[in-house]
Each structure stands twice: as C-alpha cells, then as structure tokens.
Amino acid sequence: xxxxxxxxxxxxxxxxxxxxxxxxxxxxxxxxxxxxxxxxxxxxxxxxxxxxxxxxxxxxxxxxxxxxxxxxxxxxxxxxxxxxxxxxxxxxxxxxxxxxxxxxxxxxxxxxxxxxxxxxxxxxxxxxxxxxxxxxxxxxxxxxxxxxxxxxxxxxxxxxxxxxxxxxxxxxxxxxxxxxxxxxxxxxxxxxxxxxxxxxxxxxxxxxxxxxxxxxxxxxxxxxxxxxxxxxxxxxxxxxxxxxxxxxxxxxxxxxxxxxxxxxxxxxxxxxxxxxxxxxxxxxxxxxxxxxxxxxxxxxxxxxxxxxxxxxxxxxxxxxxxxxxxxxxxxxxxxxxxxxx
Amino acid sequence: xxxxxxxxxxxxxxxxxxxxxxxxxxxxxxxxxxxxxxxxxxxxxxxxxxxxxxxxxxxxxxxxxxxxxxxxxxxxxxxxxxxxxxxxxxxxxxxxxxxxxxxxxxxxxxxxxxxxxxxxxxxxxxxxxxxxxxxxxxxxxxxxxxxxxxxxxxxxxxxxxxxxxxxxxxxxxxxxxxxxxxxxxxxxxxxxxxxxxxxxxxxxxxxxxxxxxxxxxxxxxxxxxxxxxxxxxxxxxxxxxxxxxxxxxxxxxxxxxxxxxxxxxxxxxxxxxxxxxxxxxxxxxxxxxxxxxxxxxxxxxxxxxxxxxxxxxxxxxxxxxxxxxxxxxxxxxxxxxxxxx
Numbered sequence: 001x002x003x004x005x006x007x008x009x010x011x012x013x014x015x016x017x018x019x020x021x022x023x024x025x026x027x028x029x030x031x032x033x034x035x036x037x038x039x040x041x042x043x044x045x046x047x048x049x050x051x052x053x054x055x056x057x058x059x060x061x062x063x064x065x066x067x068x069x070x071x072x073x074x075x076x077x078x079x080x081x082x083x084x085x086x087x088x089x090x091x092x093x094x095x096x097x098x099x100x101x102x103x104x105x106x107x108x109x110x111x112x113x114x115x116x117x118x119x120x121x122x123x124x125x126x127x128x129x130x131x132x133x134x135x136x137x138x139x140x141x142x143x144x145x146x147x148x149x150x151x152x153x154x155x156x157x158x159x160x161x162x163x164x165x166x167x168x169x170x171x172x173x174x175x176x177x178x179x180x181x182x183x184x185x186x187x188x189x190x191x192x193x194x195x196x197x198x199x200x201x202x203x204x205x206x207x208x209x210x211x212x213x214x215x216x217x218x219x220x221x222x223x224x225x226x227x228x229x230x231x232x233x234x235x236x237x238x239x240x241x242x243x244x245x246x247x248x249x250x251x252x253x254x255x256x257x258x259x260x261x262x263x264x265x266x267x268x269x270x271x272x273x274x275x276x277x278x279x280x281x282x283x284x285x286x287x288x289x290x291x292x293x294x295x296x297x298x299x300x301x302x303x304x305x306x307x308x309x310x311x312x313x314x315x316x317x318x319x320x321x322x323x324x325x326x327x328x329x330x331x332x333x334x335x336x337x338x339x340x341x
Numbered sequence: 342x343x344x345x346x347x348x349x350x351x352x353x354x355x356x357x358x359x360x361x362x363x364x365x366x367x368x369x370x371x372x373x374x375x376x377x378x379x380x381x382x383x384x385x386x387x388x389x390x391x392x393x394x395x396x397x398x399x400x401x402x403x404x405x406x407x408x409x410x411x412x413x414x415x416x417x418x419x420x421x422x423x424x425x426x427x428x429x430x431x432x433x434x435x436x437x438x439x440x441x442x443x444x445x446x447x448x449x450x451x452x453x454x455x456x457x458x459x460x461x462x463x464x465x466x467x468x469x470x471x472x473x474x475x476x477x478x479x480x481x482x483x484x485x486x487x488x489x490x491x492x493x494x495x496x497x498x499x500x501x502x503x504x505x506x507x508x509x510x511x512x513x514x515x516x517x518x519x520x521x522x523x524x525x526x527x528x529x530x531x532x533x534x535x536x537x538x539x540x541x542x543x544x545x546x547x548x549x550x551x552x553x554x555x556x557x558x559x560x561x562x563x564x565x566x567x568x569x570x571x572x573x574x575x576x577x578x579x580x581x582x583x584x585x586x587x588x589x590x591x592x593x594x595x596x597x598x599x600x601x602x603x604x605x606x607x608x609x610x611x612x613x614x615x616x617x618x619x620x621x622x623x624x625x626x627x628x629x630x631x632x633x634x635x636x637x638x639x640x641x642x643x644x645x646x647x648x649x650x651x652x653x654x655x656x657x658x659x660x661x662x663x664x665x666x667x668x669x670x671x672x673x674x675x676x677x678x679x680x681x682x
Contacts, residue, residue, distance in 0.1 A: 154646030156505035163504045164497035167666040286633055288652040304663035305495030311629040311650040322645035325508040
C-alpha cells in the first residue's frame with residue numbers, strides 16, 4: 001500500500017517510525033506492506049516511489065524541511081500537486097486543525113477522493129464542519145475515509161463503539177474528551193488554584209496553546225462530540241449543532257461546593273438523544289468517568305451490556321500515529337474483503 | 342442459525358429474551374436469523390425445529406422445568422442426547438462453572454465439536470482447565486469456540502483487546518476481574534468493617550455464594566487471567582500455572598496504611614511476561630483501574646497506544662447474554678466470510 005503523508009509533525013514522524021518498527025509484523029499478521037512514497041510539509045515535498053525511510057526524512061527535517069533532500073526533495077511542490085501527481089492508494093492527512101473553514105485539510109481530502117485515494121486523517125476540522133458531506137463524497141468516489149486518531153488520540157474510542165458492541169444498541173455517550181481542560185480542572189480542584197494559574201501551568205508544560213481557546217472554550221471537545229455522534233450513532237451533525245460552554249467560568253467556589261458532596265466538575269461532551277452538548281458538569285468522584293490529569297474517558301450507555309467506560313491518554317504523537325496504523329489496516333482489510341465479493 | 346441452549350438460568354433466559362427483542366435488527370443489520378431449536382435444563386429438554394419462544398419457555402420454567410411442556414418437552418432427555426440428536430449449527434453452553442474437572446460442561450463442548458457444532462460458552466471451567474486442548478479440538482473439527490461472556494460479563498474485554506488494537510502489541514494486562522471481592526474490599530475500606538462483616542453483607546445482597554471460595558480465594562479471577570492470557574497473548578496456560586492468593590488475609594490495618602498514602606488494596610489479576618498472578622495489590626486511588634463496588638476494570642498496556650482501561654459491570658444475566666449474542670454474530674460473520682474464500 002503506497003501512502004502520501006501530508007504534514008510531518010509529531011504524528012507524521014510517529015507514523016513513519018511505527019511503520020518501520022512494525023513492518024515485519026504488519027506484513028506477517030495482516031498482509032499489509034506499507035510504503036510512504038511521498039511526504040509533504042510546509043517547505044515542499046519529498047518523493048520516492050521506492051519508499052522514504054525515517055532516517056532520511058529526519059535528517060532533512062532537521063535542516064528545516066524534508067524537501068531540502070537533494071535526492072528526493074521537491075522544494076516548491078504543494079500538497080495538492082503531490083496528491084494529484086504521485087501514484088498512491090492512500091493519503092494520510094496529518095496537518096493541524098482549523099475549525100473556521102477546515103482549510104487546507106478540506107481541500108487535501110476532497111482532492112484525494114477525486115483522484116481515487118482513500119484518506120486517513122487525524123484532523124478534526126474537516127469532520128467537525130463537513131462530516132456528512134465528506135462521508136457522502138467518499139462513498140460517491142468509492143473510497144474510504146477513516147479518522148480514529150481524531151478522538152482519544154491512540155485510545156480506540158471510535159473502534160470500541162463500532163466493533164465491540166455488535167447486536168447491542170448505544171443509547172447515549174458522555175465523555176471527558178480534552179486533556180488540557182481536564183488537567184486545568186484537576187489542578188484547580190486539587191491545588192486550590194485559580195483558572196488562570198492552572199492555565200499558566202498547562203501552558204508551561206506544553207499541554208495548552210498560547211491561544212487556549214480551542215481547548216478551554218470547549219471547541220475541541222465539541223468537534224469530538226460531532227465525530228462520535230455521526231460515526232457511532234448515525235447522526236448528521238456539524239459543529240454548529242452543538243450547544244457549547246467552556247470552562248472559563250468554573251469557579252473555585254463551585255469546585256469546593258461539589259467536593260463537599262463527593263463530586264467534582266469536569267468538562268463533559270455528551271450525546272443523549274438529539275442534544276449534543278459540551279458543558280462543565282458536576283459528576284461523582286466515584287464515577288468511572290471521573291479521571292484526573294490529562295486522561296480522557298468515555299462512557300457508552302448500551303441497552304443490554306450496561307455502561308462501559310474506556311480510559312486512556314487522549315493525545316501524543318506516537319499514540320495518535322498508532323491510531324493511523326489501525327485505520328490503514330482497516331482499509332487494507334476492507335479492500336481485501338471487497339475483492340472477494 | 343439454529344441454536345441448542347444448554348442451561349436455562351439467568352444467562353439462558355436473558356439470551357432468549359434478547360434474541361426475541363433484537364430479532365428485526367439482527368436480521369437487518371447482520372443477516373443473522375437465530376432460532377433456539379432446543380433448550381436443556383436439569384429436568385430435561387424442550388425441542389422445536391421451528392423455534393422456541395421466550396413466553397412458552399418461561400411458562401414451563403415456572404412449573405420446574407422447561408421439559409414439562411407437553412408439546413415440546415422431553416423430560417428424560419440429557420444435554421448430550423440433545424446435542425447428538427437435534428439438528429443445529431451452534432451449542433450455547435451456559436451451565437455453571439466447575440473448576441475441579443469442568444464437568445459436565447467439558448463433555449457438552451467436546452460432544453458439540455465432534456458433531457460439527459460451533460460452541461459459545463459462558464462457563465469458565467472448561468477454559469480454565471483445558472483451553473489449549475479445546476482450542477485445538479475446535480480447529481481439528483473446523484468449528485469455532487467463543488467465550489466473550491466468561492470475562493467481564495457484558496463488558497467486551499476480550500473483544501477490545503483483539504479488535505481495537507490492531508497493529509499494536511499488548512505487553513501486559515492487569516485487572517479487577519471479580520465483582521464480589523471488589524465489593525468486599527470496597528466495603529472494608531469505606532465502612533471500616535472486617536472481612537467477615539463485608540462478606541456477610543455481600544452474601545445478603547446476593548453478590549457472594551454460600552461457599553464464597555471461588556470468589557474470595559481468587560479462583561474466579563485466576564480463571565479469567567488464564568482466558569485472557571491465552572486468547573489475547575497467545576499463551577498456552579491452564580489454571581495450575583497461575584500463582585493465586587485470595588483476599589481472606591487482607592486486614593483493616595493494611596487498608597488503613599494504604600489509605601494514608603492515597604492508595605487502596607484491590608485483588609488484581611495480571612499477566613506480565615510469563616508470570617500469571619492473582620494477589621491483593623496496593624494501587625493508587627487515582628489509577629483508572631481503581632474502581633469501587635462490584636465494577637470490573639482491566640488495563641491493557643500496549644506498545645504504542647499507551648495504557649487503556651476498560652470498565653464495566655462484570656456480571657448480570659442480561660449483560661452476559663449480550664456477550665453471547667456478540668459471539669453468535671462473530672461466528673455468523675466468520676462463516677459468511679469463509680464462504681467467500
């Protein structure tokens with residue numbers, strides 16, 4: 001399987017590393033023989049039909065861009081040009097999220113579809129703004145769109161819901177879906193510090209961006225709610241359908257009051273019926289959902305099997321890259337089954 | 342798919358109920374059209390090639406045995422005779438666990454294999470004592486053996502590990518796998534009562550048996566460790582390979598000491614390398630694994646995706662029956678795929 005990788009940040013580098021380290025096993029266990037034939041970053045593209053190795057890519061990444069490689073580099077080539085011109089089966093889209101207009105990722109994904117390529121993305125923007133349309137476009141072009149890494153990082157939240165509860169029915173989903181806000185709320189409650197102090201600490205540790213709005217205003221959580229509602233519960237939602245309230249107004253007083261009752265306040269994203277919501281919510285400290293620090297957790301309420309809670313790290317380059325590998329294996333499996341029918 | 346159901350306790354009744362309630366969906370979503378053609382309990386068998394309904398079975402269950410039904414009843418027929426004589430594709434074995442010699446379930450399962458029938462079991466006994474041999478016998482007879490309900494009740498612990506971490510590698514597993522002991526330890530720590538008092542309370546609530554040895558001596562947990570090690574990590578273990586220590590000697594003093602450090606003591610079953618172990622273990626109250634009451638929890642340590650913890654109720658008739666349905670759907674899916682190859 002030939003792969004065009006767009007974006008060479010922590011996820012792209014993690015994927016290149018995992019594919020090399022697990023190569024013997026993926027071939028043996030899954031009949032999956034991946035080859036990264038092109039990588040595009042802001043400086044241009046590196047292309048090799050025989051496959052690019054981590055070592056060569058890393059060496060030139062250190063120089064500023066992989067495109068500076070004299071053997072494989074195409075310093076002026078854009079992602080769109082690479083998707084159009086390089087022969088490959090799959091585009092892995094791992095650029096950063098933009099929830100205003102989802103660009104440039106949206107154009108990359110649609111271009112991939114139109115040139116007959118499957119897409120694996122770790123980018124919440126295009127899905128949050130246009131998931132129903134993208135799903136249709138993929139179907140129309142007979143290609144697959146996969147996005148496990150957009151929810152839960154490496155923790156297989158989406159796969160769990162889709163694959164592990166066959167025959168049952170998921171009635172509701174609720175989760176702590178953003179590690180940054182969970183870190184801030186945990187610090188406030190445990191160290192008795194203000195929102196601003198906890199935010200400063202999160203920024204120092206690299207958990208929060210300089211502009212922390214995506215996290216603290218609940219937008220990142222809302223994107224994940226949209227993706228889960230559509231993928232797991234067959235909704236047709238976009239970001240504007242979600243009722244969103246962030247954590248800027250959570251006070252120490254409210255946290256103290258909650259603590260007196262054995263509770264705490266967490267930023268919960270939920271879908272119960274047709275009301276997707278993101279809001280600070282009081283929950284019991286004994287609730288399995290009540291995880292601390294940067295952990296993520298999701299509870300699935302099912303008709304027969306009861307409530308299941310899945311907990312894991314919600315971020316990380318290597319973790320998210322492992323989700324991309326799962327998606328690639330899923331596409332490979334789907335294609336193999338399709339050939340038989 | 343024609344099913345012979347052996348054992349008509351809470352799981353058997355739950356399954357009959359779920360299959361009826363979800364019938365329209367299982368046909369539509371999975372092409373799965375199940376029919377319970379025979380049910381065997383201690384009083385004999387009820388047989389109907391056209392399918393037995395919950396209503397008819399329940400009416401005669403109330404009279405003592407389903408075999409008293411004048412239309413379908415065969416009061417003297419044994420499970421072995423039913424497996425031999427009734428035409429069916431699958432045997433669902435839902436009798437109670439015996440870890441001495443695994444009988445009579447072991448004979449039922451091997452008889453099913455030898456007559457070409459797939460088996461779904463919720464019974465830990467045969468797996469704990471003879472899983473490597475049973476797996477081989479199933480392969481030799483070209484039939485499937487499935488047992489999701491043996492670990493985690495309705496919570497898909499086994500499926501999660503097998504299906505949701507493709508391409509990754511599970512390095513270690515640790516879990517709270519027995520609700521009864523977890524209830525006892527939670528009560529001791531929170532209410533500051535003795536082991537005996539907590540056990541009495543568990544027995545009153547129906548969480549513990551009159552002879553509580555299977556639970557409190559760690560045998561139930563050890564059975565689940567064997568099943569997970571074999572199924573998930575490709576080991577060839579039986580119960581005698583597990584180093585087992587139960588909770589009878591956990592003192593209030595030890596729980597108090599642990600609490601001072603922000604920890605508590607839980608009965609943990611684990612597989613790390615080649616050392617399957619069951620023992621009371623001190624863990625942090627902040628560890629996602631640290632669930633209270635009758636909940637079960639398992640942490641999978643994977644190479645790339647990090648640590649994932651799955652939490653749910655570990656028992657319940659309806660919950661365990663939902664695991665049987667998942668197994669039936671898996672067999673149906675495997676058979677459909679096989680036809681194509």
